[in-house]
Amino acid sequence: MKRKELIIVAGLIFLLPLNAQEKKYPEPAPMTPAMTEYWQPQPQVVTPDPVPSDAILLFDGKDLSQWESVKGGPAEWTVENGVFTVKRGTGDIQTKRKFGDFQLHIEWRIPEGIQGESQGRGNSGLFLQGIYEIQILDSYKNETYVNGQAASIYKQTPPLVNAMRKPGEWNSYDIIYTAPTFKKDGTYRTPPTVTVLHNGIVVQNHTIIRGTTPYIGLPEVEVHGDGPIRLQDHGDPVSFRNIWIREL
Secondary structure, three states: OOHHHHHHHHHHHHHHHHHHHOOOOOOOOOOOHHHHOOOOOOOOOOOOOOOOOOOEEEEOOOOOOOEEEOOOOEOOOEEEOOEEEOOOOOOOEEEOOOEOOEEEEEEEEOOOOOOOOHHHOOOEEEEEOOOEEEEEOOOOOOOOOHHHOOOOEOOOEOOOOOOOOOOOOEEEEEEEEEOOEEOOOOOEEEOOEEEEEEOOEEEEEEEEOOOOOOOOOOOOOOOOOOEOOEEOOOOOOOEEEEEEEEEO
8 A cells, every 4th residue: 555545545544533523422412300209108287386296295275294304202292273384393304205306395484483593483494305415494584604594505515695574474485406416436527516596586496416415514515316305394383385206
């Protein structure tokens, strides 16, 4: 084969991949709305008022059958006129059921005419999974350490604002809680987090709970599973009503 012919053949071989790349394929079909829609499974229908139909009622206004003493035996707090009230000296109470992730609604009231100041006025506490305390306190014109006022994660994170109503009026907490998960070494894989609305106002916004909430000392990580909702007997006659929970 002559030199000129060799050059032509080599050039044709060199062009083959280019010709292959230039081959045109059909354009993909245009997107339609249906391509990004799915219809199953349909969410469960839940009626919202007065209590969500899928909620667990923790207090029906009649008795404390859903609760027990943390010391064992029945809860001994006082029930009257659709409300239950801390009975001083009887100790904390907790739900018989245990929970993981949940949405909780609870209403509470500091008695009108309450006396005292700082932590000594209308003190109680709400413990998530029996471990992590959301403070209950009369924070209406009552100054105290900010990570110990109402709606604080006790001794950790103060509320974004003070949304307290005055003594004698009802307060509400709406709480969305995500339970922690743990590594094999006992540390958090994912820490517990909580969102709290105090009287409808966001005061904790997906706040990380760093561990236990002791009165003395720093937070510690304790490995645990599901746990109860616990209410504290701190010696003050704080009252409660309209308590329900939804498991998430």
